[in-house]
Amino acid sequence: GPDYVRAIAPYQGGKPIAEVAREFGLDEAKIVKLASNENPLGMPESARQAMLEAVADIGRYPDANGFELKQAITAKYGVPQEWITLGNGSNDILELAAHAFVQPGQSVIYSQYSFAVYALATQAVGGRAIVVPAKNYGHDLAAIANSITADTRLIFIANPNNPTGTFIPAADIEAFLKVVPRDIVVVLDEAYNEYLAPELQYESTAWVREYPNLLVSRTMSKAYGLAGLRVGFGIAQPAITDLLNRIRQPFNVNSLAQAAAIAALNDSAFLQKSAQLNADGYRQLTQAFDAMDLEYVPSYGNFVLVKVGNDDGAGARLNLALLKQGVIVRPVGNYGLPQWLRISIGLPEENAIFIEALKKALA
Ligand code: PMP
Numbered sequence: 001g002p003d004y005v006r007a008i009a010p011y012q013g014g015k016p017i018a019e020v021a022r023e024f025g026l027d028e029a030k031i032v033k034l035a036s037n038e039n040p041l042g043m044p045e046s047a048r049q050a051m052l053e054a055v056a057d058i059g060r061y062p063d064a065n066g067f068e069l070k071q072a073i074t075a076k077y078g079v080p081q082e083w084i085t086l087g088n089g090s091n092d093i094l095e096l097a098a099h100a101f102v103q104p105g106q107s108v109i110y111s112q113y114s115f116a117v118y119a120l121a122t123q124a125v126g127g128r129a130i131v132v133p134a135k136n137y138g139h140d141l142a143a144i145a146n147s148i149t150a151d152t153r154l155i156f157i158a159n160p161n162n163p164t165g166t167f168i169p170a171a172d173i174e175a176f177l178k179v180v181p182r183d184i185v186v187v188l189d190e191a192y193n194e195y196l197a198p199e200l201q202y203e204s205t206a207w208v209r210e211y212p213n214l215l216v217s218r219t220m221s222k223a224y225g226l227a228g229l230r231v232g233f234g235i236a237q238p239a240i241t242d243l244l245n246r247i248r249q250p251f252n253v254n255s256l257a258q259a260a261a262i263a264a265l266n267d268s269a270f271l272q273k274s275a276q277l278n279a280d281g282y283r284q285l286t287q288a289f290d291a292m293d294l295e296y297v298p299s300y301g302n303f304v305l306v307k308v309g310n311d312d313g314a315g316a317r318l319n320l321a322l323l324k325q326g327v328i329v330r331p332v333g334n335y336g337l338p339q340w341l342r343i344s345i346g347l348p349e350e351n352a353i354f355i356e357a358l359k360k361a362l363a
Pocket of ligand 1: 089115189
């Protein structure tokens with residue numbers, strides 16, 4: 001196989017509960033997992049019902065074009081069907097973009113400390129990564145624009161970003177879109193968009209009309225609570241959408257996932273509850289960090305990046321100390337942040353257990 005495939009380091013997800021229970025001799029039921037930016041409420045009840053009803057038809061193939069799911073997306077976001085690409089999670093959309101637009105040797109730009117899949121998707125197609133140094137742990141859009149080369153095909157931007165939680169104001173993104181040449185595709189990854197306070201919300205779907213090189217990526221994994229079902233979608237003009245749809249797997253979103261996603265999209269009460277719980281949990285965690293004099297990056301997502309020591313062993317050491325107490329969080333040494341841990345915001349009682357475990361681990 002190609003050397004660039006052999007060179008890929010695998011994606012490191014959050015440690016599974018069963019594995020931690022076995023490794024540390026703990027009771028599975030008592031383990032708190034705040035490691036994968038999942039919705040602590042789980043899936044909406046409406047989606048669970050719809051999924052169970054869809055089980056009756058599981059002997060049939062899913063709708064390859066996701067007709068009803070696309071209609072639900074159209075109803076919710078006001079975008080035409082021809083603008084939508086469905087994905088097996090939004091990771092699928094990110095990978096499809098790399099496959100559709102990047103040839104081996106061509107360059108792809110993303111920020112230092114941005115989502116790990118940008119590097120993976122780039123490497124998988126033999127792309128040449130241009131990693132732009134972060135500014136205050138977030139995207140430096142001016143530096144990104146300045147780093148464009150003659151062979152740049154794709155730019156990944158995460159807003160809010162994972163693992164740092166930083167946010168780019170709408171005006172800055174629009175100014176950036178204005179200067180990027182139209183033959184370079186900009187993927188605007190909005191996995192955590194639903195957690196933004198109303199005053200920070202912006203209309204990226206309106207930009208899609210204006211910028212034919214913009215691909216907005218959304219997921220049902222976070223605020224919608226469907227991470228295990230794997231549903232995401234891309235929004236772009238038909239020229240982009242058509243290419244992505246040609247190369248995606250014909251049945252890339254399974255029928256249970258389609259049914260659940262439709263119900264979740266229509267469940268605005270669940271979305272609101274998730275956002276409120278997240279805002280409360282963010283306050284709970286950051287007040288504890290303030291009280292413990294720990295530095296953290298102000299976050300706009302459903303997680304917080306916190307500095308747990310001043311030496312490069314700190315993240316791994318504290319991660320292990322937390323695991324021993326049955327608390328799973330995410331070390332981010334692979335992101336070049338070995339002094340930090342990323343904590344997903346959980347239920348109030350889960351956050352409290354984590355805070356107590358952290359205090360013990362640091363004592
Ligand atoms: N983008 C960002 C910024 C993320 O943090 C994640 C999830 N970790 C994803 C995309 C992919 O999520 P999914 O494939 O579940 O939609």
